[in-house]
Amino acid sequence: MDSSSVIDCHSNTNGVHLGIQKLRDANSNLLSPGNLVRHHTQSVFKSLCKLLNPPPETLGAAALALHYANVIIVIEKLATSPHLIGLDARDDLFNMLPRHVRATLREKLKPYTKTTVYDTSLAEEWTEAMSSILEWLAPLAHNMIRWQSERSFEQHSFVSRTNVLLVQTLYFANQEKIEETITELLVGLNYVWRYSRELNEKALAECSSFRVDNENLNLN
Structure with missing residues (x-):
């Protein structure tokens, strides 16, 4: 073996050693406590971002979570006193709905x-059905409003005060199912409202008839 071959072999060996050393340095930097924590934090953050990214079939993806929360809260209020619902309130609620x-x-x-005649038992069934639905749906709507309010507060005050988790809201709710549920609530509310109006009209008619009878008795 001539001297040039020995030199080439030596230089190649040095190159290999240098490459190995660089790899070791890179690994040592990557595996240092600070880098490990940073890498873990980034991984957790990416995982959280994926979890917070709503699927396409949800209200969050359609940007309707907050709007439907307001719709549900209005329905909840009207359902407590259907006999007091005016035509304006009824129209306003209808106009809140997407086309x-x-x-x-x-x-x-x-x-x-x-x-033209509304059944008492059916009105009671609708009332019970609405109560059962709102029992689980209304809290999600209220949490949605509360979550949004907390986000707005944090943006203005730079102080974190998260008391409601996003999974406790309507954000990840299936849009189609929520719309079906809202429609069912409105059908029931409409029936109970019409039944209440019928009762009020009957009561007014009876009062008028009673007043007329009394006036006739006084005339006699």
Whole structure:
């Protein structure tokens, strides 16, 4: 073996050693406590971002979570006193609905538009059904409003005061199912409202009849 071969071999060996040393240095830097913590934090952050990214079929993805929360809260308030619902409040609630939900609601209400006499037992069933639905749906709506309020507070005060988790809201709720549920609530509310109006009209008619009878008795 000549001297040039020995030199080439030596230089190649040095190159290999240098490459190994660089790899060791890189690994030692990567595996240092600070880098490990940073790497773990980034991984956790990426995982959280994926979890907070709503699937396409949810209200969060459609940017409707807050809007439907307001709709549900209005329904909840009206359902407590259906006999006090005025035409303006009824129209306002209807106008809060997206166009496709309004179209679905119209179709659902068609069988009831021909009804002139409303059944007491059916009105009670609708009242019970609405109460059961709102028992689990209303808290999600209120949490949605509360979560949004807390986010707004944090943006203005730079102080974190998170008391509601996003999973406790309507954010990840399935849009189609929530819209079906809201439609069902409105069908029930419409029936109970019409039943209440019928009772009020009967009561007023009886009062008027009683007043007329008394006036006739006084004339006699």
